[in-house]
Each structure stands twice: as C-alpha cells, then as structure tokens.
Amino acid sequence: MDYQLYTLPNGIRILYKHWPSAITHCCFIVNAGSRDEIPGQEGLAHFIEHLLFKETERRNTNQILNRLELVGADLNAYTTKEYTCIHASLLNQHLDRTMDLFEDILFHSTFPDDEQEKERGVILDEIASYLDQPEEAIQDDFEELLFKGHPMGQNILGTPETVGRLNGDDIRSFIASNYNTTEMIFAVHGNYDFKKLVAMSEKYFGHIPLNQLKKNRVKPTLSPGGIHLVNKPISQTHCIIGTQAYPSGHDHKWGLLLLNNLLGGVGMSSRLNLEIREKHGIAYTVESNYTPLTDTGIFSIYFGTDTEKANKASKLVHKELKKLREQKLGSLQLHQAQQKFIGQIALAEENRMSLIIAMAKSMVDFNRIDTLEEIFEKINKVSAEQLLEISNEIFDNNGLITLLFEPKQ
Numbered sequence: 001m002d003y004q005l006y007t008l009p010n011g012i013r014i015l016y017k018h019w020p021s022a023i024t025h026c027c028f029i030v031n032a033g034s035r036d037e038i039p040g041q042e043g044l045a046h047f048i049e050h051l052l053f054k055e056t057e058r059r060n061t062n063q064i065l066n067r068l069e070l071v072g073a074d075l076n077a078y079t080t081k082e083y084t085c086i087h088a089s090l091l092n093q094h095l096d097r098t099m100d101l102f103e104d105i106l107f108h109s110t111f112p113d114d115e116q117e118k119e120r121g122v123i124l125d126e127i128a129s130y131l132d133q134p135e136e137a138i139q140d141d142f143e144e145l146l147f148k149g150h151p152m153g154q155n156i157l158g159t160p161e162t163v164g165r166l167n168g169d170d171i172r173s174f175i176a177s178n179y180n181t182t183e184m185i186f187a188v189h190g191n192y193d194f195k196k197l198v199a200m201s202e203k204y205f206g207h208i209p210l211n212q213l214k215k216n217r218v219k220p221t222l223s224p225g226g227i228h229l230v231n232k233p234i235s236q237t238h239c240i241i242g243t244q245a246y247p248s249g250h251d252h253k254w255g256l257l258l259l260n261n262l263l264g265g266v267g268m269s270s271r272l273n274l275e276i277r278e279k280h281g282i283a284y285t286v287e288s289n290y291t292p293l294t295d296t297g298i299f300s301i302y303f304g305t306d307t308e309k310a311n312k313a314s315k316l317v318h319k320e321l322k323k324l325r326e327q328k329l330g331s332l333q334l335h336q337a338q339q340k341f342i343g344q345i346a347l348a349e350e351n352r353m354s355l356i357i358a359m360a361k362s363m364v365d366f367n368r369i370d371t372l373e374e375i376f377e378k379i380n381k382v383s384a385e386q387l388l389e390i391s392n393e394i395f396d397n398n399g400l401i402t403l404l405f406e407p408k409q
Helices: 044-051 061-069 092-107 113-131 135-146 160-165 167-176 195-205 253-264 270-277 307-326 331-348 351-364 372-381 383-394
Strands: 004-007 013-018 022-028 072-080 084-091 184-190 226-232 237-245 285-292 295-307 400-406
Touching: 004 195, 013 195, 013 307, 013 351, 022 092, 022 351, 044 072, 044 113, 061 072, 061 092, 084 092, 084 351, 084 400, 092 184, 092 195, 113 160, 135 226, 135 237, 135 400, 184 195, 184 351, 237 307, 237 351, 253 270, 253 285, 253 295, 253 307, 253 331, 253 372, 270 285, 270 295, 270 307, 270 383, 285 351, 295 307, 307 383, 307 400, 331 372, 331 383
Parallel strands: 013 184, 226 400
Antiparallel strands: 004 013, 022 084, 022 184, 072 084, 237 295, 237 400, 285 295
C-alpha cells in the first residue's frame, strides 16, 4: 500500500505516508468549513481558525507561536468552503511537540473576548485587503452569483457586518455542531515507524471525546447564466466566465480536469494563453480553473486586460470554448494533453505538504486514496468523445455566468 491508516476509538484517523527524509510534513484536517455556517454567521469557520492560535487552557499566544518556531518549524492554517486545515513542516525529531500543540489548539482553545476583538480587527483588515485586489474580489463575487442564496456563495472571510457580530457562543456552538471526530484526519508524511506513530497518536488524540453529529449540507441549485457588470474604481477590466461543474466523485471529473489543463491550466502552452497573450498580446494573465467539491464544482476562466481590449479577449475565450464543443480532439492531441497533465501531476508530488493534504482530503471525502498509477490510468482512459460530451455540457453558452469588473468612467 502507498499509505497506512489507523482509526482511534473516537473516530479520528491517522494517515501515514513514508518518505526517507529528515523533514516531516503533517496536517490536521477537520471536515468543517464556511458552507457549514448558519445565516448571519458568515466568516465564523475562518474566525475560529484564526483564534485557534491565540490562547488555550495551557498556553498563551506567544507560547503557541513559539512552540514550533523555536525549533525552526513552520506552522500555518487555512479555511475553505468545506475544510479547516492546520499544517506544519518540521525536523523529524519535533513531531512529538507538534502533535502536542495540534491537540492543544484544536481541542483546548479558550477563545477569550480580548483575543476575539484583536483578531476581529485583523480579519476586517484582511477583508479590506481583498477588496483592494480586484482579481481576488471578482472570484468571491462570481461564486456569490454561482451559488446565489446558498452558503457556498458566501465569502469565506465573511463580511464586516457578520464578523463584527461573532462571539464566543457562536464559536463553541459551531465547533460542537461541526467538529465531528469521525471526519478528522491527522496525516503525516515522514520517516517513522508506524507503530510508534500510532502510539503517539493515541497519547495525544486518543482521549478526545467521540463526536458523531452529522452536518446537514444541502446541495446548491444551478444558477441561470447571464452577464453581470459592476463598475469599480480600478484601472483595468477584470472578467470571469464560468459555471457550476462536476463534484469530486463524478465520473467526468478527470475529463474536465484534463480539459481545464488543456484550455488554461499550468504552463505557457495552454490554448487560452497561446491565443490571448502570445498571439494577440491583450492580457498579461489568462487562466482557467476547475475546483471539484463534494456535491458540486466550480469551473471558471479569468482574465484582466485594458478596457478597450476586453471585448476582444472575451470573444477569443468563447472561440476556444466553441472549438472544444465542436471539434473532437485528434488522437495525437489527446495523447499530448494526457502526457502533459500526467507529467504535471507527477511533478506536483514533489511538493510534499500539498501531497499529504490532498491525501487527507481524499480520505475524508472517499475513504480511500488513489495511487499515482490509478490516477494516470483514469486520465489515459478519457476519450475524445468524452471530452466533447463534457465540453458541450460545461461550456454551454446558455449556462455560463459572466462577471465583469469595469473601471468607473
């Protein structure tokens, strides 16, 4: 097996992937994110993630921050629509103290009022910073249109109004309702004896009370396509074109990932980059993205350009989408696209932290992890006919939402 797995009596799973290195990468993933917030508490999952580093029953903020930094380790965290993740990179001999810290901040944080007020200010600055970056803000506004009226459409950071109202009761209620121990993974990528790792896990995480409360996640409905224009005090036009796409367990996921990579993925040779940047020179950044989620997905194309060139750039995007809807890839084109994507996936495995986080998420979502060979097999099985079918479903003009940020006149 490519990995080893052990489940504690409380449901917390220990995932281990061996790697003969002096460096360990580890993460603790909780299957709780911004989509689990109730109306009026938007930004709560992210607020909690910040406050985990502030004060526990045993440590103050400085002791938390110094616990790993004093031994040269790197500690960080992030929140998504579906997960909260704490992760660290460290020398192998410091795993014990890392697990001790993870257990402390995740299960013994006290969330004092004064720290809430400090962190509230930090997050309000973070929100303001994003609003000052149109390439970031447009993604949030696009997702609000894409998932209109659904928690998935809410900004992960929340709004100044909702963040301003959050309190300790909200925090404790969210954790009690969403921090299900059977949906937690502690994952380690390093050089250890698995039995010793299990013993350490039992020491630090084995006493955590079992919590099996199930979340009531509702699948979002499809929003209608259309064009939305917003005037802002900016110097360029920013544009996103996209739609809801396949969830992570869908049979067409790998086909759309392949199409996304061909269209506007990593590297300079994507179709959109060659056409819009290299051939016509009308955009510095043009890219496409596909993010599969548990019950839906997000496909989008983004570009930023001078306002007088935006219409031409948009037409070129639609020209490339039309090609994919109408022209089946030749056998050589398909093979080249598959080999390029496979090579990129193989190289991405060199990022050990990203790898172990991806493995942990896969275990949360599917209870299994595909090997590289299984992933490559799925990519190579994608046919030109399937790509044509996917293109006509996802890139259908009638279903596409277009959001434009344009400079105020």
